[in-house]
Amino acid sequence: MIKKLLTVSITLALATSTGFVYAQAKAGVGKEKAASCAGCHGEDGNSAMPGFPKLAGQHQGYLIKQLKAFKSGERNAPMMAPLAMGLDDKSMEEIAAYYASQKISVNPAPTLPADDEDDDDKPAKTDDEKKAELAALIEQGSDLYRNGNIGREVSACVACHGPYAEGNKPAAYPALHSQHADYLIKTLSDFKTGARSNNPENMMHMIAKKMTDEDIKAVSYYISTMK
Template sequence: MKLKHIFAGLLLALTLPAYAADLAAGKEKAQACFACHGVNGNSTVPMFPVLAGQNARYIYLQLRDYKEGARTNPVMSPMAANLSKADMQDIAAYFSEQKPQLIEFKADPARVKLGFQKADETLCSMCHLGGLKGQNEIPKLSGQHYDYIFKQLTNFKERTRTNDAGNMTAVAKTLSDEDIINLSHYIANLN
């Protein structure tokens, strides 16, 4: 009987996060992020992603990748360089808890339809889930700016972004330029 309780306790300990993120500290640490990503992560600049409501695990992994050089950007790489693991977890937790604001985007209905068909064909929802809401380390795409989606799909296709374990680069290499435009219209139309 005792062995059973010990095993259950060990199993529970393994499933608990090693670090409990501090949302108040995350808000304080995220202040520098507001300049590009907007107040509370609601970017108003189409080239910068909306972080509000994004998966904490995904945000953490991207910050870690910028810090370690697996993903590079002239602005983000230096911003992440001095962040500790706790800093990244706090910032990620803070943004994940923020409410995303609706982005006004006038999508072309014909392109949305073609983008939906391409998303269905390439099984986007298999990883990004229904409504492209994301999960764990797979980002939430709905509610993102058209320009940001377009740029990231292009970067994956051109292999200038490769911090994806090969999944997105494999999909993106099959996309035509028109497919990328259509997918960007479809995704930017989701909220």
């Protein structure tokens, strides 16, 4: 009996080790193929520009799905379409494996959105007022993320994206934590207007269209602070 258990344990260990080595090899090849992506998304998938999404730590299945959508035209993106057109399924898997293996960077402490600071019709805000307003904005975003808004039938983000915005790997719902607030605002705005619709049953459009611009800003800023 002991001999049989040892044999099973060794077999499982070898299988796990082989799978890990294979995954690492795929990610290594993906790094080379992702070289042309570094200009916008960063060498390790951590974009330094807030308008471009961080890809580090994102679920492989979700990244593959998006690349295929760019390639087919299901997701309209003039910058991404030409790049995706040159990728076969294997290359997409390898690039996605590389980014999925990276660790997403933590964002610096957020500051008040620029459009809230620049208002010539009002006296300049003090630092304490800005801090209080930012704290209120993030608190509003936290409440919306976790509880939604029953009155306007806005679903809680936590239902699909998890308590720590880690996403749902089997369902291919993306991880959101530590993503750039600017990118999240644009994404939710695109879902709201229908400019982006490549999600199951257009679910994100149905949610985002019920969100106010302030809702979108608040939840985006909150998510950007999650680690």
